[in-house]
Amino acid sequence: MAQWCDACDRPVEGDVCEVCGASVVDVPRAPVPWRWRFFIVASIIYLIWRIYQIISWLAH
């Protein structure tokens, strides 16, 4: 199974990239941080609030 070098954006045979020499051993992917999820949810709520304000402003 080929690994992937993020730096070179190319598949790598083995554990070390032949191009940049970086180790491409599978690192367990970190889950999406809670802070980031909170930021996305907060942005969506803010957007909905702004749209609601615009609609109520137009209705007057």
Ligand SMILES: [Zn+2]
């Ligand atoms: Zn590389």
